Amino acid sequence: MSTQFSMMELMNAALISQGFDDTLSENDxxxxxxxxxxxxxxxxEAELEDGAYSFTxxxxxxxxxxxxxxxxxxxxxxxxxxxxxxxxxxVEQDKRQKIDWVQDGTKVHTTAAAGVFIEYAASADxxxxxxxxxxxxxxxxxxxxxxxxxxxxxxxxxDQQAEMHFQRAxxxxxxxxxxxxxxxxxxxxxxxxxRG
Numbered sequence: 001m002s003t004q005f006s007m008m009e010l011m012n013a014a015l016i017s018q019g020f021d022d023t024l025s026e027n028d029x030x031x032x033x034x035x036x037x038x039x040x041x042x043x044x045e046a047e048l049e050d051g052a053y054s055f056t057x058x059x060x061x062x063x064x065x066x067x068x069x070x071x072x073x074x075x076x077x078x079x080x081x082x083x084x085x086x087x088x089x090x091v092e093q094d095k096r097q098k099i100d101w102v103q104d105g106t107k108v109h110t111t112a113a114a115g116v117f118i119e120y121a122a123s124a125d126x127x128x129x130x131x132x133x134x135x136x137x138x139x140x141x142x143x144x145x146x147x148x149x150x151x152x153x154x155x156x157x158x159d160q161q162a163e164m165h166f167q168r169a170x171x172x173x174x175x176x177x178x179x180x181x182x183x184x185x186x187x188x189x190x191x192x193x194x195r196g
Contacts, residue, residue, distance in 0.1 A: 007040060007084070007103075008104070010134055010137055010138045011036045011037070011040070011141060014139075014141035015036075015145070017138075017142055018145045018146065018149070020145065025070075026070065026102065026103075026104035027104070032145065035148055037102075039140075039141070039144050040084065040141075041086060043140045043144075044084055044137060045084075045121060047133070047136065047166055048083070050166070051170040056121075057120070057121055057122075058082075058119070058121075058122045060118060061115060062115055063076075064076065065115070066107075068109045068110065069104070069109050070102050070104075072100075072101070072109040072110050072111050074109070074111055074112055075108065075110075076107060076110075076118075077107055078107060078120065079120070083121045083122060084103070084121055085103050085108055085119070086118075086119045086120055086121060087119045088101045088110060088116055088117070088118045089117050090114070090116055090117065091117065099111070099112060132166070135165040136163070136164075136169060139161050140159065140162045142158050142162075143156075143158040146158055
C-alpha cells in the first residue's frame, strides 16, 4: 500500500495528538505553525543524513509564476521530487539575495515576479517516505510541541519513540537496496591467488 504524506498532514497529526487545534492552512500565523514549520527542515534533513538515505541537494530556477498566497504576490511550483525546500533566493546584479518566503505542500510563495532560485533535498528512493519514516517525523514534531508546553520528560520519551520508527524505516530502506558484492575478483586474480 502506497500513501503520500504531506508536510501539512504530518504537522496536523502532531498537533491533534498533543491536544492542539489542527491547522486549516499553511502559515496561519499561530505559534504552533511557526514552531513546527521552522523545525521541519532540520528534523527531515537530520534523519536523511543519519539514516544514510540516498538523497541529493538540487538547485533549480523557477520561472512559471502564479498568484501567491499568505500575503505574498507570487507563487512558484516546486518540483515533485523535492522533499523540502532548503533555501530560496533571487539574483540581482550578479549577487545572490535572500528574500522572505514560505512553502506549502506544492509551492513556494514569495514576492519576486522575475523568478526565483531554490535549493531542495531530493531523493529517488521510493521507500524514503514510508509510513515509519513519516511517523518518525510526526513524533519529532510532537516532541517539539511537548517542549513548547514545557513537558520535557514526555518530549524525551517521544524522541525515543521517533528514533524507533526511524530505525525501522532505515532497516526497510537498506533491505530495498540491491545486495551486491562490493568487489568481485576477475578470473585472472582468482587464477593467480589459487596457485599453490
